[in-house]
Amino acid sequence: MLRQTEGSRAVAEAVALCRPQVICAYPITPQTHIVEGVGEMVKSGQLAGCEFINVESEFAALSVAIGASAAGARTYTATSSQGLLFMAEAVYNAAGLGLPIVMTIGNRAIGAPINIWNDHSDSMSMRDAGWIQLYAETNQEALDLHIQAFRLAEELSCPVMVCMDGFILTHAYDRVDIPTQAQVDAFLPPFEPRQALDPAEPVTIGAMVGPEAFTEVRYLAHHKQLRALSLIPQLSEAFAKQFGRDSGGLIRSYRTADAETIVVSLGSVNGTVQEVVDEMRDAGIAIGSVSMCSFRPFPLTALRDALGHAKRVVVLEKCLAVGLGGIVSDGVRKSLSGIQLKGYTVIAGLGGRPITRASLKQLFEDAGTDELEQVTFLDLNADVVAHELEREQLARRTGPTAEAILRRLGTVGPRIGQGHP
Amino acid sequence: MAAAPADAMSQQKPIGGTAMFQVRIHGRGGQGVVSGAELLSVAGFLEGRFAQAFPSFGSERMGTPVIAYCRLDEKEIRLREPVLEPDALIVQDATLLHQVDLFAGLHRGSYILLNSTRSFGELGLSDFTGSFRRARLCTVHATQIAIEHVGRAVPNVPLLGAFAAITGQVRLESVIAAIREKFPHVVAEKNVAAATEAYATVSKLRETADA
Numbered sequence A: 001m002l003r004q005t006e007g008s009r010a011v012a013e014a015v016a017l018c019r020p021q022v023i024c025a026y027p028i029t030p031q032t033h034i035v036e037g038v039g040e041m042v043k044s045g046q047l048a049g050c051e052f053i054n055v056e057s058e059f060a061a062l063s064v065a066i067g068a069s070a071a072g073a074r075t076y077t078a079t080s081s082q083g084l085l086f087m088a089e090a091v092y093n094a095a096g097l098g099l100p101i102v103m104t105i106g107n108r109a110i111g112a113p114i115n116i117w118n119d120h121s122d123s124m125s126m127r128d129a130g131w132i133q134l135y136a137e138t139n140q141e142a143l144d145l146h147i148q149a150f151r152l153a154e155e156l157s158c159p160v161m162v163c164m165d166g167f168i169l170t171h172a173y174d175r176v177d178i179p180t181q182a183q184v185d186a187f188l189p190p191f192e193p194r195q196a197l198d199p200a201e202p203v204t205i206g207a208m209v210g211p212e213a214f215t216e217v218r219y220l221a222h223h224k225q226l227r228a229l230s231l232i233p234q235l236s237e238a239f240a241k242q243f244g245r246d247s248g249g250l251i252r253s254y255r256t257a258d259a260e261t262i263v264v265s266l267g268s269v270n271g272t273v274q275e276v277v278d279e280m281r282d283a284g285i286a287i288g289s290v291s292m293c294s295f296r297p298f299p300l301t302a303l304r305d306a307l308g309h310a311k312r313v314v315v316l317e318k319c320l321a322v323g324l325g326g327i328v329s330d331g332v333r334k335s336l337s338g339i340q341l342k343g344y345t346v347i348a349g350l351g352g353r354p355i356t357r358a359s360l361k362q363l364f365e366d367a368g369t370d371e372l373e374q375v376t377f378l379d380l381n382a383d384v385v386a387h388e389l390e391r392e393q394l395a396r397r398t399g400p401t402a403e404a405i406l407r408r409l410g411t412v413g414p415r416i417g418q419g420h421p
Numbered sequence B: 001m002a003a004a005p006a007d008a009m010s011q012q013k014p015i016g017g018t019a020m021f022q023v024r025i026h027g028r029g030g031q032g033v034v035s036g037a038e039l040l041s042v043a044g045f046l047e048g049r050f051a052q053a054f055p056s057f058g059s060e061r062m063g064t065p066v067i068a069y070c071r072l073d074e075k076e077i078r079l080r081e082p083v084l085e086p087d088a089l090i091v092q093d094a095t096l097l098h099q100v101d102l103f104a105g106l107h108r109g110s111y112i113l114l115n116s117t118r119s120f121g122e123l124g125l126s127d128f129t130g131s132f133r134r135a136r137l138c139t140v141h142a143t144q145i146a147i148e149h150v151g152r153a154v155p156n157v158p159l160l161g162a163f164a165a166i167t168g169q170v171r172l173e174s175v176i177a178a179i180r181e182k183f184p185h186v187v188a189e190k191n192v193a194a195a196t197e198a199y200a201t202v203s204k205l206r207e208t209a210d211a
Helices: A007-017 A032-044 A058-070 A081-086 A088-096 A121-125 A139-156 A181-187 A214-243 A269-282 A300-307 A328-335 A357-368 A382-394 A401-409 B006-012 B033-046 B094-098 B142-149 B156-167 B172-182 B185-210
Strands: A002-006 A022-025 A051-054 A075-079 A102-107 A132-135 A160-165 A173-177 A251-254 A261-266 A287-292 A294-296 A312-317 A342-347 A375-377 B021-028 B050-055 B065-073 B088-091 B111-115 B137-140
Touching (some): A002 A007, A002 B033, A007 A102, A007 A139, A007 A160, A007 A173, A022 A032, A032 A075, A058 A075, A075 A081, A081 A088, A088 A214, A102 A139, A132 A139, A139 A160, A139 A173, A139 A181, A139 A214, A173 B033, A214 A294, A251 A300, A261 A269, A261 A300, A261 A328, A261 A357, A287 A300, A300 A328, A312 A357, A382 A401, B021 B033, B021 B094, B021 B156, B033 B156, B033 B172, B088 B094, B088 B156, B111 B156, B137 B156, B156 B172, B156 B185, B172 B185
Parallel strands (some): A022 A051, A102 A160, A132 A160, A261 A287, A342 A375, B088 B111, B111 B137
Antiparallel strands (some): A132 A294, A251 A287, B021 B065, B050 B065
8 A cells, every 4th residue: 555654654564564573672763763663553453463572772672582583483673873783792693593583774873973863884883793784775665675574584594684774764754555464474474483492392592612613603604695695686576576566686777788987875875876877867978876785695796797897886885984995895896806997985974964966966977087086075074174184283182073073163953954065 | 667858858847946846844843844844745645746755854852943855746756865955945933034044045936935924024035035936925824823723833734734825736635634644633623724724814815916
């Protein structure tokens, strides 16, 4: 059924349709509306056969999820930002134990400085924890990916994070098609755990493993993700057959066939990128874009096939590997090993800075004439940076950086779009 | 999604905007700015259009400046940037005139809808609004209408009624249907009355101005 609703509500409805048996979560902006939504549905009886467990922290939320999943229950949780960091130890454990938990990440920056706005720093910090990571481009895709995620997680016995841009998607009212229970039931069979704690047939889950077997267990975790490289597209195709729309998959290419410049990005920004691609195509510029849905496993071969013919690749990422540059770019370059082309990393949208068509168009034009630096910070306010560096040269006790920059900028609240003017 | 040929697209574009209709709503925390944008998107959706509403993502508190956006289009909306060049601006609180760059990005064809008992001239805006089309400028006493019908100073819903009257982008019936979808019955009917009165007031002003 078509509905105009908030992204968080759409995800809550999707999760409920997946018939989870245990949900435990701790609220943190911007994912709060999702767990509030499923919580209400459990309380009202709309989501039957599910226990909603209130916990005291994110660490407890995922720890309870681990216990519930190990007991054979289909288990769901959600978090964001510092909440994900606080559960970090359990994040690794869930994957190491091979428990098919599905967790939504309402993507948000990590402090300090304190910032509640969107970027991908949170989920990227857990990229090597062993979870599959899928990134949604729209609210429809966020809804759809949750349905696929439970099946993917349970077929592989591996946890899955569905990442959706905080506020930009979680708080946006958009048109979504919410499937029927019968459609979801036909796609997602009841959970048949590969391992389950059962008093009638006692086993241990979580043994101590020494040097004699640790490598083999880790290798099998890697092997599982490599299997996901073929399973993710298969599930996306099966989903299209059942629901009549394309969602998920490893990557999606847009106007790339004859493109000289290809922009790679994750998540909702790809919509704005496509608008700019169309505008530049109208002006005769051979540009296209690739949206990565799967970041873990990293689709090396699919990217190589999609990008290998281009003259240059611009990776637009909402996260920063401090001291290196890009996180996504690193993998993209690996996918192009041995192929000679120009590669650019662009760090954009950090801490919720709007990524505008105007800035992207200028950026892609500069890329087209190869005038970009290896690593570019989109819309960086160079004056503010230069002033702060100069201040630090002139005096020893210059105080905290963030506060000094805020003083220099003056009031920022009233600014339209709250970005760099 | 089949795109129209580039030439046809550019011919359809009205001056100063695109085929998409973009709305920016300014107000203060507690005035229902975000709900207003959401309701407008539901009204657009109920008319079969694509609609996207989203807040300006601040850590809103009572009384602080808040912005929300709504886009209406005939095709799927991919754009995720804030509304930088609004086709319509709704100002829920006139005290923001001195605090926020409300008019950023407006074009000559833009609508300006302001919650005030005073005219643009009385608010000292004649010089600025002189270059806009008169029929697209409107002040309406939305707070009074809200207090009268809803019992609270939430001007968002009456402003949507006024928006429907001056822009014709959505019908009043769709705004009413959106209100009934969003609010529980008693609250909904109070808001329906507020939207209807604002719509009638602004429509009447229009007729008087035309006559």
